[in-house]
Amino acid sequence: MRTLITVMIKELTETFRDRKIIINGLLMVPLLVPVLILGMGALAQSRAETQLESELRLPVMGADYAPNLVAYLATQNIRIEPPPADVEAIIRSQERDVVLRIDESYADDWRQSRAATVEILFDSSRQDAQIPVRRVERALEVYSRQAGAVRLIARGVDPTLSQALQVTQRDLATDEARRGMLLAFLPYLLILTAFLGGAYLVMDATAGERERQSLEPLLATPASRVSIMSGKIAAACVFGMLVLLLTLLSFKLSFAFVRSGPFADMDVSMLAIGKLLIILLPMVLIGTTLLTLISASVKSLKEAQSYMGILMLLPVLPTAILLVNPVKNALWMFATPFLAQNQLILMVLRVEAISVVQWATYLGAGFGLGASLWCLAARLYYSERLAISA
Amino acid sequence: MIELNNLHKHFKTKTGTVTAVNGVSFRAEDGAITGLLGPNGAGKTTTMRILYTLMKADQGSVYVDGQDTTRDADAVRRSLGVLPDARSLYKRLSARENITYFGRLHGMDEASIRINTDRLVEALGMTDFIDRRTEGFSQGQRTKTAIARALVHNPKNVILDEPTNGLDVMTTRALREFLKKLRAEGHCVILSSHIMQEVGALCDHIVVIAKGRVTAQGSPNQLLEQTGESTLEDAFVKAIGSDGESSA
Numbered sequence: 088m089r090t091l092i093t094v095m096i097k098e099l100t101e102t103f104r105d106r107k108i109i110i111n112g113l114l115m116v117p118l119l120v121p122v123l124i125l126g127m128g129a130l131a132q133s134r135a136e137t138q139l140e141s142e143l144r145l146p147v148m149g150a151d152y153a154p155n156l157v158a159y160l161a162t163q164n165i166r167i168e169p170p171p172a173d174v175e176a177i178i179r180s181q182e183r184d185v186v187l188r189i190d191e192s193y194a195d196d197w198r199q200s201r202a203a204t205v206e207i208l209f210d211s212s213r214q215d216a217q218i219p220v221r222r223v224e225r226a227l228e229v230y231s232r233q234a235g236a237v238r239l240i241a242r243g244v245d246p247t248l249s250q251a252l253q254v255t256q257r258d259l260a261t262d263e264a265r266r267g268m269l270l271a272f273l274p275y276l277l278i279l280t281a282f283l284g285g286a287y288l289v290m291d292a293t294a295g296e297r298e299r300q301s302l303e304p305l306l307a308t309p310a311s312r313v314s315i316m317s318g319k320i321a322a323a324c325v326f327g328m329l330v331l332l333l334t335l336l337s338f339k340l341s342f343a344f345v346r347s348g349p350f351a352d353m354d355v356s357m358l359a360i361g362k363l364l365i366i367l368l369p370m371v372l373i374g375t376t377l378l379t380l381i382s383a384s385v386k387s388l389k390e391a392q393s394y395m396g397i398l399m400l401l402p403v404l405p406t407a408i409l410l411v412n413p414v415k416n417a418l419w420m421f422a423t424p425f426l427a428q429n430q431l432i433l434m435v436l437r438v439e440a441i442s443v444v445q446w447a448t449y450l451g452a453g454f455g456l457g458a459s460l461w462c463l464a465a466r467l468y469y470s471e472r473l474a475i476s477a
Numbered sequence: 478m479i480e481l482n483n484l485h486k487h488f489k490t491k492t493g494t495v496t497a498v499n500g501v502s503f504r505a506e507d508g509a510i511t512g513l514l515g516p517n518g519a520g521k522t523t524t525m526r527i528l529y530t531l532m533k534a535d536q537g538s539v540y541v542d543g544q545d546t547t548r549d550a551d552a553v554r555r556s557l558g559v560l561p562d563a564r565s566l567y568k569r570l571s572a573r574e575n576i577t578y579f580g581r582l583h584g585m586d587e588a589s590i591r592i593n594t595d596r597l598v599e600a601l602g603m604t605d606f607i608d609r610r611t612e613g614f615s616q617g618q619r620t621k622t623a624i625a626r627a628l629v630h631n632p633k634n635v636i637l638d639e640p641t642n643g644l645d646v647m648t649t650r651a652l653r654e655f656l657k658k659l660r661a662e663g664h665c666v667i668l669s670s671h672i673m674q675e676v677g678a679l680c681d682h683i684v685v686i687a688k689g690r691v692t693a694q695g696s697p698n699q700l701l702e703q704t705g706e707s708t709l710e711d712a713f714v715k716a717i718g719s720d721g722e723s724s725a
């Protein structure tokens with residue numbers, strides 16, 4: 088135990104004496120978070136506002152065939168524009184999001200009470216076009232329904248007869264949950280920070296020390312190899328937790344400063360922060376032990392670093408799988424690394440209750456995996472090859 | 478006292494099995510300096526690594542003060558002060574912090590670490606740079622720090638792998654005096670070198686190693702007698718087995 092603490096203090100001292108590592112490893116993410124949250128919040132809000140409330144510019148082809156419809160649209164905060172020479176071109180070039188085409192048979196059809204044809208032209212692969220298209224659709228729908236009702240009344244029929252169902256919607260998502268959807272990136276960022284926060288320190292303490300040839304004298308001391316390794320793991324965990332704590336506090340502070348937009352009034356309470364910290368604790372252990380395992384098995388620091396690309400993708404997997412194949416929360420999920428963290432973080436953000444069984448499953452599986460990786464790494468530390476650097 | 482009996486060690490490489498140590502036996506007495514002399518790649522470093530428990534021998538045994546290095550590895554490591562071939566310092570720590578770290582790993586209390594460090598600083602002439610960070614140290618300063626770090630727990634047995642490698646004349650002389658002092662204090666000192674004059678000037682007992690075998694051993698005078706040569710250099714060349722064959 089004394090060895091463990093000695094090694095831990097030494098590794099942390101060395102790390103904290105390197106200014107670049109402090110800036111890159113410790114402060115980068117916490118400083119990036121407010122920029123991300125404040126920036127994204129402001130962007131999302133301004134986009135929604137401009138698209139929903141601003142005047143929609145709608146080029147209409149064949150406006151002369153339906154003067155009443157065009158006049159109606161003009162009352163819906165839609166400015167009618169003359170048709171462009173090349174419709175496809177202006178939609179491709181994103182000059183306009185949507186174009187309306189009125190069929191030449193419109194007037195005839197209308198007079199004979201047949202369904203008159205209007206066409207909405209847009210590019211469905213463009214996210215940005217969704218809101219304008221919906222606005223045009225809704226305006227046309229309302230106009231169509233009103234005219235239809237008038238026709239029925241003129242023939243002495245109750246317009247509600249044609250509606251067998253009256254469908255209304257009530258959105259039961261809590262405000263917190265709706266924000267949780269917006270915060271899909273948050274679990275990834277937190278898991279990644281926890282998983283790889285201490286990466287530099289671990290790799291340097293094993294692969295780096297071996298490459299610099301300072302591991303051999305260390306292993307020639309009576310200190311046991313397990314204690315030395317555990318000291319290094321402990322140092323990386325402390326560093327990782329520090330990064331995580333700073334990141335979470337940075338989240339709390341940024342949310343406190345957001346006045347408007349989708350993140351406004353978001354309350355990240357101290358309790359939630361505490362829960363997030365507990366959720367991510369096993370992740371820190373799994374990350375550092377896995378990296379120790381890798382660092383002890385490779386020949387150089389460079390080789391160890393080449394694993395970073397794969398490791399950074401791991402936390403994305405559960406989100407990707409859930410995107411393709413959404414499933415309800417089941418107990419096995421809380422025993423699956425990355426997926427468990429993802430689900431639990433979302434539950435905390437949605438202010439959903441996490442049961443004792445779920446907590447126990449999660450912490451048991453998380454720390455169990457960490458301990459197994461720790462044992463494997465310890466076995467590698469006892470290999471003869473480890474100490475021989477040259 | 479350190480005793481090595483019939484050590485064997487093989488390494489598997491891509492091109493086949495390499496025999497690094499092939500039946501090495503010798504004895505290093507207390508109060509004496511024993512020199513392992515041999516060309517590069519003769520098996521000196523591997524022999525020493527087995528001795529300080531970093532590697533396990535395929536065959537044979539090592540006893541340090543009567544303790545078996547495989548069965549009582551921890552006790553053996555406690556009684557050894559080791560300066561390995563690879564001996565980098567921690568750049569972002571001062572020389573004193575480097576030494577203190579190892580003192581703590583040996584389980585020493587802070588007061589003893591301080592006393593022993595001061596003694597070594599005095600003996601090795603490290604006063605000028607003891608509290609500086611080791612980044613940018615000269616080769617001599619680095620070696621001195623590494624030796625002080627290896628000996629902070631005042632071990633009875635001292636193992637030094639090529640201690641004078643890359644040192645200038647003045648530093649080498651200071652180091653030589655330091656080793657003689659250790660001998661006078663009754664320590665068992667083993668050092669390796671590929672420089673014949675080095676070993677001849679310092680060692681009471683010389684073990685010549687070539688191709689993983691001990692080809693000759695004894696005091697400098699005994700070596701001259703055994704080989705029938707008049708200078709140590711000729712004796713060394715003869716002992717490692719014909720000119721250049723194994724030293725290349």
